[in-house]
Amino acid sequence: MHWSDASEVTSALVAAGYLPDPAIAQVVFLADRLGKPILAEGPAGVGKTALALALSAATGRRLVRLQCYEGLDEAKALYEWNYHKQLLRLQTDEGKPWDDLQGDIFTEEFLLTRPLLEAIRSPDPIVLLIDEVDRVEVETEALLLEVLDSFQVSIPELGTISAVTEPIVVLTSNNTRELSEALKRRCLFLHVDYPTLDRERQILQSHLPELGPDFALRIAEVVQAIRDLPLRKPPSVSETIDWARTLVALGIEELETVPGDTLNVLLKYRSDIEKAAKELSADPPG
Amino acid sequence: MIGTLAGFVDELRAVGIPVSMVEALDAGHALGVVDIADRRAVQEALAATMVKNHRHRAAFDVAFDVYFGLTPAAGEPGTNAAATAQMLPTGAGGVGSGEGGESESHGDPSAEELADALVAALAGGDRAAMLDVVRRAVERLAGMEPGRPVGGRYYLYRVLRQLDVDRVRSRLLDEAGSGDGLDGRLRRRRVEASMDEFTKELRREIVRRLVADRGAAAVAKTLRRPLVEDLDLMHATREELAEIERMVRPLARKLAARLAQLRRHGRRGRLDVRRTIRRSLSHGGVLLDPKFKPPRRSKPELFMLCDVSGSMATFAKFTLQLVYAIAHQFSRVRSFAFIDALDEVTDYFTPEADFADALAALSREARIVWQDGHSDYGHSLAQFWEQYGADVTPRSTVIITGDARNNYRESGEWVLEQLASAARTVLWLNPEPRRYWNTGDSIMSAYRPHCDAVFEVRTLRQLERFVEAVALRASLAPAPV
Numbered sequence: 211m212h213w214s215d216a217s218e219v220t221s222a223l224v225a226a227g228y229l230p231d232p233a234i235a236q237v238v239f240l241a242d243r244l245g246k247p248i249l250a251e252g253p254a255g256v257g258k259t260a261l262a263l264a265l266s267a268a269t270g271r272r273l274v275r276l277q278c279y280e281g282l283d284e285a286k287a288l289y290e291w292n293y294h295k296q297l298l299r300l301q302t303d304e305g306k307p308w309d310d311l312q313g314d315i316f317t318e319e320f321l322l323t324r325p326l327l328e329a330i331r332s333p334d335p336i337v338l339l340i341d342e343v344d345r346v347e348v349e350t351e352a353l354l355l356e357v358l359d360s361f362q363v364s365i366p367e368l369g370t371i372s373a374v375t376e377p378i379v380v381l382t383s384n385n386t387r388e389l390s391e392a393l394k395r396r397c398l399f400l401h402v403d404y405p406t407l408d409r410e411r412q413i414l415q416s417h418l419p420e421l422g423p424d425f426a427l428r429i430a431e432v433v434q435a436i437r438d439l440p441l442r443k444p445p446s447v448s449e450t451i452d453w454a455r456t457l458v459a460l461g462i463e464e465l466e467t468v469p470g471d472t473l474n475v476l477l478k479y480r481s482d483i484e485k486a487a488k489e490l491s492a493d494p495p496g
Numbered sequence: 497m498i499g500t501l502a503g504f505v506d507e508l509r510a511v512g513i514p515v516s517m518v519e520a521l522d523a524g525h526a527l528g529v530v531d532i533a534d535r536r537a538v539q540e541a542l543a544a545t546m547v548k549n550h551r552h553r554a555a556f557d558v559a560f561d562v563y564f565g566l567t568p569a570a571g572e573p574g575t576n577a578a579a580t581a582q583m584l585p586t587g588a589g590g591v592g593s594g595e596g597g598e599s600e601s602h603g604d605p606s607a608e609e610l611a612d613a614l615v616a617a618l619a620g621g622d623r624a625a626m627l628d629v630v631r632r633a634v635e636r637l638a639g640m641e642p643g644r645p646v647g648g649r650y651y652l653y654r655v656l657r658q659l660d661v662d663r664v665r666s667r668l669l670d671e672a673g674s675g676d677g678l679d680g681r682l683r684r685r686r687v688e689a690s691m692d693e694f695t696k697e698l699r700r701e702i703v704r705r706l707v708a709d710r711g712a713a714a715v716a717k718t719l720r721r722p723l724v725e726d727l728d729l730m731h732a733t734r735e736e737l738a739e740i741e742r743m744v745r746p747l748a749r750k751l752a753a754r755l756a757q758l759r760r761h762g763r764r765g766r767l768d769v770r771r772t773i774r775r776s777l778s779h780g781g782v783l784l785d786p787k788f789k790p791p792r793r794s795k796p797e798l799f800m801l802c803d804v805s806g807s808m809a810t811f812a813k814f815t816l817q818l819v820y821a822i823a824h825q826f827s828r829v830r831s832f833a834f835i836d837a838l839d840e841v842t843d844y845f846t847p848e849a850d851f852a853d854a855l856a857a858l859s860r861e862a863r864i865v866w867q868d869g870h871s872d873y874g875h876s877l878a879q880f881w882e883q884y885g886a887d888v889t890p891r892s893t894v895i896i897t898g899d900a901r902n903n904y905r906e907s908g909e910w911v912l913e914q915l916a917s918a919a920r921t922v923l924w925l926n927p928e929p930r931r932y933w934n935t936g937d938s939i940m941s942a943y944r945p946h947c948d949a950v951f952e953v954r955t956l957r958q959l960e961r962f963v964e965a966v967a968l969r970a971s972l973a974p975a976p977v
Contacts, residue, residue: 232536236536236541239529243529246522249548252550297780385550386754394548397548398544399544399548399549400544401553435685438685465678466677468678490681491678
């Protein structure tokens with residue numbers, strides 16, 4: 211199934227509980243049409259991973275997730291031979307001629323599939339999420355290239371395995387390092403930034419329907435004013451939602467001033483909290 | 497369309513955005529899929545396929561406006577006959593005029609009338625009315641003449657000056673009310689946002705008309721600006737400095753993360769016999785999987801000596817900011833600021849401190865002025881040697897930042913000679929172009945023989961590379977000049 215334009219993408223994602231801005235919808239639409247992976251980059255907590263989850267929900271595809279970390283290698287990302295099982299097999303077959311054996315132990319039975327191979331071999335269409343790709347070393351990125359390029363994996367003993375169905379691939383990056391040109395070239399680039407005022411209000415309302423539109427707007431506006439300050443860690447969207455929840459839980463329905471003792475929901479550094487409290491002349495933290 | 501795309505790709509490359517052949521092809525494919533009449537869609541499609549670094553996006557948007565701005569787009573107000581009819585005055589042509597203030601003047605609205613209309617439009621949040629003011633202001637006030645080879649910026653400032661935007665802003669702020677509370681602050685923020693929006697639209701309108709007059713390629717050339725990381729730190733405008741400022745922090749974070757990774761995953765150390773044998777148990781005693789000890793690295797101790805007089809202060813700030821972001825790569829970082837006297841300022845830069853605050857505090861409190869507040873390298877260096885020279889050991893790296901403009905005073909080069917023999921490395925960063933070194937009161941040549949390396953560091957990109965190289969030490973150091 212393909213979408214016919216970006217607005218269809220928008221409504222599908224909205225139905226899945228994700229509010230895309232026009233740029234996001236457009237890139238998702240292109241990715242679907244051109245069959246290219248999306249590389250979503252941006253500050254932490256603006257909904258990059260959530261986009262993949264929403265895509266999975268909107269299309270009804272299963273989500274296969276590869277969480278990247280330092281030291282991730284082929285054996286953990288692609289596939290691995292089940293050495294112990296192979297050893298057992300050899301021991302039970304003692305005495306058989308060599309030719310019988312060697313064909314046997316390199317078959318799918320002894321293959322441990324890891325997320326990438328699993329994604330490729332999946333019989334039904336999937337969404338493949340490669341999360342925080344900037345955490346792996348530059349050399350490890352090369353592992354991904356074949357998958358991103360042509361949705362296939364080459365295993366020396368078995369040959370090349372190609373994807374049965376075309377997956378939707380989303381890579382996310384927190385931009386802690388520059389990704390390699392080779393990787394970027396294969397992807398559509400999507401910079402996800404903090405939402406605009408109006409979009410943040412809508413996000414708040416979709417998560418907390420009990421918020422009135424005026425109050426939601428007010429919360430969003432305060433958060434955006436806080437993001438203007440030179441902070442070590444500006445509040446993310448998820449923290450905005452948490453803050454709104456906190457306000458609701460405390461029974462606060464209007465923001466004449468910022469309650470200083472709730473700022474620690476929004477900001478995670480002491481110096482940031484002090485700065486925001488001072489600039490917004492909040493009530494002093496209790 | 498393909499012709500325009502090819503020209504556009506050339507322009508992107510000229511600005512410094514690397515667009516590969518494959519990416520240009522992808523852009524072509526993308527254009528085949530999106531609705532060409534929807535300008536926003538075309539813009540996002542081209543950006544997604546060709547701009548793979550968010551820092552390049554602003555430059556892309558400028559180029560896009562030049563190359564595709566004229567194509568009237570469905571649903572976008574602002575591209576009406578006035579734009580395509582090449583600067584013929586079409587005063588009355590406009591979307592519904594904003595309420596109040598603005599009489600239906602078909603002829604020539606004066607600058608004041610336009611300013612009034614602008615205030616009304618911005619205060620009322622009426623975007624259509626604002627765009628209408630933009631269009632008429634450009635017609636009326638920019639004084640554009642066909643074929644005149646003047647850059648867009650000139651017209652922009654001309655319009656802004658005649659509209660007296662500072663007054664418009666203060667009128668809006670007055671209307672928003674003062675008040676220190678949250679309300680007042682949020683209202684003021686809204687005013688600033690709407691003013692920014694107005695300036696942006698004004699710039700786009702001017703570009704639109706310039707392109708109609710002179711063609712995309714010619715206009716694009718006048719609008720080209722270096723990317724943020726290539727801006728000259730010494731000659732950046734206030735606007736540009738703000739941009740650089742915004743970039744320094746993520747850059748520092750990135751640098752720190754990268755170095756931490758390199759440190760952990762550098763070359764392997766010696767074989768770790770204990771862990772190798774332990775691992776072998778799961779393979780029936782076969783030594784299948786050798787383990788290595790992490791290599792031991794010595795961490796250098798860093799002495800930063802920064803000239804913080806006048807224009808050097810900004811440079812010192814960016815340098816310190818980057819160095820402190822990777823402070824954990826060094827066993828210790830000590831910083832010293834000087835103008836004509838030197839003082840240790842290490843304590844101002846705690847991990848929690850804000851750099852702008854720290855620098856302000858430092859210039860108030862630290863004893864860095866001795867006589868007249870003009871740079872005196874000789875006195876400052878001598879002071880450093882007297883008070884802290886004993887702390888410099890063969891494990892120390894000394895980095896001096898400054899332009900070596902000494903106001904014709906004594907150079908104190910003997911200190912550098914001493915430092916060179918006491919320290920492991922002495923490096924000098926000079927933010928001036930090399931051809932200005934040793935002109936006027938610059939005495940770079942006096943210090944140069946005693947430094948292990950001297951670098952011309954004029955942009956953020958060069959600065960980042962330098963700091964990284966210092967952290968990684970000699971092996972990856974950029975070629976010294």
